[in-house]
Structure formats: C-alpha cells, structure tokens
Amino acid sequence: GAVVSQHPSRVICKSGTSVKIECRSLDFQATTMFWYRQFPKQSLMLMATSNEGSKATYEQGVEKDKFLINHASLTLSTLTVTSAHPEDSSFYICSANYYSEAFFGQGTRLTVV
C-alpha cells in the first residue's frame, strides 16, 4: 500500500515559538492532503484540507493565521503552528488519498511548554 510519512513524531517547544510539521507521500503523488488534530480522549477533528498549488481550505473555527499550511509539491504538505501556546499541545496527524483510500502519517505529538 501507499506510505505517508510524518515528521517529527514528537516535538516540544517553548511558548511563543513556531513549529513545522511535515507530511510526505513517499511512493505516490497527492494533490490533496488532510490535517487532523486530536485532543486527549476526543475524536480526530479535521482542521484543513491542503491543496497542491493553491490555498488550503480550513474547517470552521480553525485559525488560518495560526495554523499555516503549505502544499508546495505533489508529495509534501507542511503545517506550521505559529506562536504556539500550551493550548496548542495536541496530536496532529495528516492523511492523503491513494485510489480513494485514506493513508495516514504516524502523527506528531506537540507539547508547548
């Protein structure tokens, strides 16, 4: 099957700094990728749809200026959490479609201290 790689798997950053998370489709091209967020004991919530070569589509309630998404190539989407605060601490996971099936990255555990 297709492989989606997400990096880093864990990151700890200081409050006020920015963190970039990468999502790569290793053996296929993905014009669309998806970014999810999961709080402890809650569902994965779709944050935004990343579109190659155009602006991302954000779900209602997600701050686009805080969660910057760049999909500059057919195999890479990045999520940058800007001016991170402790409430941004969460599990972030990306996915990409290959022949209509969703393939997920390993996820990134972000802790803001």
Next chain:
Amino acid sequence: GDSVTQMEGPVTLSEEAFLTINCTYTATGYPSLFWYVQYPGEGLQLLLKATKADDKGSNKGFEATYRKETTSFHLEKGSVQVSDSAVYFCALSLLFTGGGNKLTFGTGTQLKVEL
C-alpha cells in the same frame, strides 16, 4: 452535524477472548463506515469498511456490519491475539465511498490483549 460515538477504553482482554467494540453514528445522509486501527508508533490503517446498509466488512478476522436501523457499525472478532493490541477508530464519510475525504472519527478505543 455528523458524529461517531464509540465505547470508551481501554479494553483489556485475555488472548482468544471475544471482542466487541461498539460504534454508533449520526449522519444526515447515507454514510460509508470504516474501522481504522493504529498500532503503537504507526499511522492509522484501514481495517475494514462498508458502504451501504447490511454490508459486512471483514479483514484479519475482524468483522462489522452496517446496521442502518440501529445506526451502528460494531467491530467484532471471535478470538483476539496479543498482536491485536492497538487503538481502534470508527469513522464515517459522506462525501466519497472511498472514504478518503473528510472523515468523521470516533474517539478511539484502546485494546490491550494479554496472555
């Protein structure tokens, strides 16, 4: 809005025990339903799916039947193994039968199987 409710974990079972993880959904249309599994340190993987009422998805000994009348998609396995220890997510998608887009997830249920 659309939502998925699944039983809270963690669920701890002995090897060869019978497994049921309950999942119910609320949707405005006719969703496709999925079970994903996440093994430690890995991404989510599609375990099985069903795209219409009364369909049964199955894979690796796991089964789930799409029950429209009870809006349920319970996951079952007759005899679990230690290697089944993972987090299981129930999900729905209304947009594409392939289920790749805009999945709505349940909270996940952690399963631990002991010898």
